[in-house]
Amino acid sequence: MSCRTSTADPVPRADAAFLAAYEQLEQRDAMAPSWLVALRRAGNAHFGELGFPTTEDEEWRFTNVAPIAALPTHSAVKRDVGFDELERFTFGQMPVHRLVFVDGCFSSKLSSPDLGNEALEIYSLKIAMLSGVDWVRKHLGKYARTDENAFVALNTSMLEDGAAIRIKSKQRITLPIHLLFVSTSDQAGATSHPRVLILAERGCDAHILESYESLTEGSTLTNAVTEIAMEEESRLEHCRLQQESTKSYHVGTVQAHQSRSSNLVTHSISMGAKIARVNINPVLNAEGCECVMNGLYVVDGDQLVDHHTAIHHAKPRCNSHEFYHGILDGKAQGVFNGKIFVRPEAQKTDAKQTNRNLLLSDEASIQTKPQLEIFADDVKCTHGATVGQLQEEAVFYLRARGIGKEAARRMLVHAFASDIINRISIEPVRAELDQIMFDLFEREPGE
Amino acid sequence: MSTSTETIEQFVNREYQYGFVTDVESDAAPRGLSEDTVRLISRKKGEPEFLLEWRLKAYRYWLTMKEPVWPNVHYPKIDYQNIIYYSAPKQKTDGPKSLDEVDPKLIETYKKLGIPLREQERLAGVAVDAVFDSVSVATTFKGKLGELGIIFCSFSEAVKEHPELIKKYLGSVVPYTDNFFAALNSAVYSDGSFCFIPKGVKCPMELSTYFRINAVDTGQFERTLIVAEEGSTVSYLEGCTAPRRDTNQLHAAVVEIVAMDRAEVKYSTVQNWYPGDEMGRGGIYNFVTKRGLCKGVASKISWTQVETGSAITWKYPSVILKGDQSVGEFYSVALTTNYQQADTGTKMVHIGKNTKSTIISKGISAGRGQNSYRGQVKVMRSASGSRNFSQCDSLLLGDKCGAHTFPYLEVKNTSSTVEHEASTSKIGEDQIFYCRQRGLSTQDAINMIVNGYCKEVFRQLPMEFAVEAQKLLGVSLEGSVG
Numbered sequence: 023m024s025c026r027t028s029t030a031d032p033v034p035r036a037d038a039a040f041l042a043a044y045e046q047l048e049q050r051d052a053m054a055p056s057w058l059v060a061l062r063r064a065g066n067a068h069f070g071e072l073g074f075p076t077t078e079d080e081e082w083r084f085t086n087v088a089p090i091a092a093l094p095t096h097s098a099v100k101r102d103v104g105f106d107e108l109e110r111f112t113f114g115q116m117p118v119h120r121l122v123f124v125d126g127c128f129s130s131k132l133s134s135p136d137l138g139n140e141a142l143e144i145y146s147l148k149i150a151m152l153s154g155v156d157w158v159r160k161h162l163g164k165y166a167r168t169d170e171n172a173f174v175a176l177n178t179s180m181l182e183d184g185a186a187i188r189i190k191s192k193q194r195i196t197l198p199i200h201l202l203f204v205s206t207s208d209q210a211g212a213t214s215h216p217r218v219l220i221l222a223e224r225g226c227d228a229h230i231l232e233s234y235e236s237l238t239e240g241s242t243l244t245n246a247v248t249e250i251a252m253e254e255e256s257r258l259e260h261c262r263l264q265q266e267s268t269k270s271y272h273v274g275t276v277q278a279h280q281s282r283s284s285n286l287v288t289h290s291i292s293m294g295a296k297i298a299r300v301n302i303n304p305v306l307n308a309e310g311c312e313c314v315m316n317g318l319y320v321v322d323g324d325q326l327v328d329h330h331t332a333i334h335h336a337k338p339r340c341n342s343h344e345f346y347h348g349i350l351d352g353k354a355q356g357v358f359n360g361k362i363f364v365r366p367e368a369q370k371t372d373a374k375q376t377n378r379n380l381l382l383s384d385e386a387s388i389q390t391k392p393q394l395e396i397f398a399d400d401v402k403c404t405h406g407a408t409v410g411q412l413q414e415e416a417v418f419y420l421r422a423r424g425i426g427k428e429a430a431r432r433m434l435v436h437a438f439a440s441d442i443i444n445r446i447s448i449e450p451v452r453a454e455l456d457q458i459m460f461d462l463f464e465r466e467p468g469e
Numbered sequence: 470m471s472t473s474t475e476t477i478e479q480f481v482n483r484e485y486q487y488g489f490v491t492d493v494e495s496d497a498a499p500r501g502l503s504e505d506t507v508r509l510i511s512r513k514k515g516e517p518e519f520l521l522e523w524r525l526k527a528y529r530y531w532l533t534m535k536e537p538v539w540p541n542v543h544y545p546k547i548d549y550q551n552i553i554y555y556s557a558p559k560q561k562t563d564g565p566k567s568l569d570e571v572d573p574k575l576i577e578t579y580k581k582l583g584i585p586l587r588e589q590e591r592l593a594g595v596a597v598d599a600v601f602d603s604v605s606v607a608t609t610f611k612g613k614l615g616e617l618g619i620i621f622c623s624f625s626e627a628v629k630e631h632p633e634l635i636k637k638y639l640g641s642v643v644p645y646t647d648n649f650f651a652a653l654n655s656a657v658y659s660d661g662s663f664c665f666i667p668k669g670v671k672c673p674m675e676l677s678t679y680f681r682i683n684a685v686d687t688g689q690f691e692r693t694l695i696v697a698e699e700g701s702t703v704s705y706l707e708g709c710t711a712p713r714r715d716t717n718q719l720h721a722a723v724v725e726i727v728a729m730d731r732a733e734v735k736y737s738t739v740q741n742w743y744p745g746d747e748m749g750r751g752g753i754y755n756f757v758t759k760r761g762l763c764k765g766v767a768s769k770i771s772w773t774q775v776e777t778g779s780a781i782t783w784k785y786p787s788v789i790l791k792g793d794q795s796v797g798e799f800y801s802v803a804l805t806t807n808y809q810q811a812d813t814g815t816k817m818v819h820i821g822k823n824t825k826s827t828i829i830s831k832g833i834s835a836g837r838g839q840n841s842y843r844g845q846v847k848v849m850r851s852a853s854g855s856r857n858f859s860q861c862d863s864l865l866l867g868d869k870c871g872a873h874t875f876p877y878l879e880v881k882n883t884s885s886t887v888e889h890e891a892s893t894s895k896i897g898e899d900q901i902f903y904c905r906q907r908g909l910s911t912q913d914a915i916n917m918i919v920n921g922y923c924k925e926v927f928r929q930l931p932m933e934f935a936v937e938a939q940k941l942l943g944v945s946l947e948g949s950v951g
Binding site: 080369387393395396400401402405406409 | 848880886894
């Protein structure tokens with residue numbers, strides 16, 4: 023942050039449209055409770071200070087967000103979406119608690135009819151905020167910091183709708199909770215800032231799927247923030263699937279806060295968007311936490327996909343495991359930055375991180391930066407990163423069994439992707455993603 | 470655990486062994502930096518016009534630059550106007566022709582450091598170009614090397630006798646526009662070493678330079694240039710110690726290496742400058758730019774460093790692999806104790822086809838030391854079939870130190886393979902237990918494990934240096950974990 027030169031230039035700021043959008047929201051939404059107004063205001067102030075990051079900023083060195091800053095941001099024009107249009111995003115109509123958001127706004131018509139039960143509270147964030155649900159007010163904006171990341175600040179300043187989910191103490195939710203965010207606009211700059219708040223109470227167990235989809239090809243912007251608060255001994259699987267159109271822009275942040283002996287598994291699957299940036303930051307804030315982070319990015323054409331993960335080991339005896347795979351074709355660019363921070367008191371930390379990348383074309387490129395920052399001495403931390411081709415031995419093994427070279431290669435690329443997909447426990451999602459990977463990589467041309 | 474606390478304390482309280490100041494009158498330039506200072510340095514050294522011009526260009530460019538803030542080190546702002554940029558030991562004659570003419574006090578200094586020049590001349594088979602502050606005082610074995618056509622002399626001598634080589638290669642690997650400290654060095658460098666190995670010659674001995682900083686508040690700006698022509702081989706050694714000081718001293722050196730077709734250059738460093746006292750006061754700021762250019766086909770440049778000194782180290786010996794099949798290597802052991810900070814690593818830029826690079830970095834942090842590995846492996850589109858292997862391990866001794874790893878891997882073609890591995894750990898209790906069970910004392914066990922941990926790097930050092938390096942680590946690390 024300190025790298026940015028503060029110039030008092032007279033030209034209007036590149037992000038003026040975004041600041042103006044905030045002003046409009048403040049005027050339009052006169053009903054907002056005072057705490058929400060204060061929260062938005064703080065977000066806006068920080069966004070005003072930070073501005074959109076430049077490539078001089080180490081965190082954004084390889085991802086130039088100038089095209090995002092230049093977007094004529096506006097809320098999408100309301101459009102009536104029928105359920106038939108969304109059917110292909112439902113994983114074969116798998117039984118779930120489903121919330122659907124059309125351009126960031128909750129649609130009760132498209133969502134499951136009976137949301138919530140004695141084990142589970144699910145609200146549209148808008149309703150929860152307006153009706154002043156206690157726990158929403160208590161937790162919202164407490165984890166995702168607005169003073170570090172301009173996009174989180176921007177999301178907070180535009181906080182209007184999204185989902186609020188509370189899994190009650192000791193409850194085991196068998197049906198996955200599916201949050202489906204669709205962008206419908208083909209207008210450049212149609213923007214949504216969805217916000218998700220998940221409160222996993224003591225000893226609960228749940229699976230949450232967030233999927234981001236587009237109905238049309240437009241230069242839309244989705245700037246999502248998810249806050250996860252995990253109480254003691256809670257277990258949560260969080261799957262984030264991003265397949266927006268390859269003309270759109272997607273920025274997402276997942277901020278998780280873990281309490282004692284909680285267990286978080288996150289998956290981030292990125293296939294869409296022209297520029298996609300995902301930040302996943304779990305804070306292991308008590309003893310005995312476990313965190314597993316899986317990720318897969320598959321991009322082609324002129325796509326850019328950027329994953330920044332930061333695991334904060336703040337307390338002793340926590341484990342974290344991270345596995346990210348990337349497959350890049352065409353002129354696609356991949357960026358991976360995985361940070362592991364081990365604070366002085368976090369003794370007996372066990373942290374592992376692996377990032378592997380396959381380049382399928384000479385014009386694709388990858389920048390990977392696995393980063394360890396360790397301040398405690400009794401720890402086991404490792405990271406590894408590889409970029410390269412398929413293992414010669416593996417290809418040979420298959421060829422020795424009579425499989426053609428091309429077929430062996432395709433099979434191995436598919437397997438490389440499956441390594442991550444197989445870690446998803448929600449069966450229909452896993453099956454569908456595996457099919458997508460099969461079609462992309464293994465299916466013989468013309469089959 | 471009591472042993473460990475005790476030994477950590479011993480280790481933390483260890484006095485700098487080479488802390489003394491030789492009382493030599495210095496012929497110094499006034500404090501501060503301006504075009505006049507640059508001109509003064511150039512005039513004092515009797516440099517040709519093109520060099521003065523080059524220095525001035527560098528100075529003017531430096532004025533437009535900002536001090537970098539990205540390294541993971543913290544230090545009070547340096548006042549560049551409060552540094553003496555030139556100081557030469559006062560001499561009775563214009564230049565010593567043999568060791569007898571050298572100021573006896575200087576000789577005394579080297580003796581204290583354990584580098585008796587006269588004995589070394591005969592015994593070790595090492596030609597020493599001893600740099601005391603900023604002017605070379607003695608060069609040995611020159612005649613012997615001269616027979617083979619090898620030029621090994623001080624930089625200022627090279628400027629006088631081989632200006633065409635200087636003109637051709639100076640700044641060809643590290644241009645003055647490269648970075649803040651390289652620009653500063655280009656403007657005010659005082660002296661250094663120059664080495665030229667002609668075509669097909671294998672240098673018969675290890676070339677070595679001992680740097681030493683003396684005279685209060687003197688910035689040291691060394692410039693080293695090594696050119697290895699087609700098919701030649703050379704191994705170059707650099708070792709450093711410095712007297713203790715209370716105010717921080719800036720050291721901004723530049724080392725450039727050019728390797729032509731099938732040439733091999735091996736550059737080894739043992740750095741043990743004054744690291745500051747146990748409260749983190751004083752110590753050397755070591756901001757160095759080292760870079761090698763594998764210009765020719767199948768050329769090879771290898772950096773080996775053992776960094777134990779300096780309050781702050783900021784150094785990334787790099788290799789640009791331009792020639793096809795060229796090879797770059799980097800082996801490093803960096804130790805930080807007390808309040809020392811090190812941000813060191815390497816940069817391997819693969820441009821030529823089938824180029825290979827290896828990075829082995831071993832960081833050891835103790836006390837309140839902060840140790841960062843920062844490395845970049847860049848494989849350009851043209852570098853098809855390239856291969857890189859990186860391994861950077863950190864060892865933490867004590868709970869107040871830190872280890873940081875910042876590797877950047879950038880790959881732009883499909884046929885190259887880049888692998889990076891890193892780990893951070895302490896010496897396992899089970900390892901110690903295993904050794905103790907077999908009758909080793911805890912201290913011996915730790916010594917053995919740490920030495921084993923660094924073995925991969927020490928193995929790369931020439932014999933004399935390997936011994937010195939092991940001694941250095943031995944003193945520092947014996948039994949500092951339990």
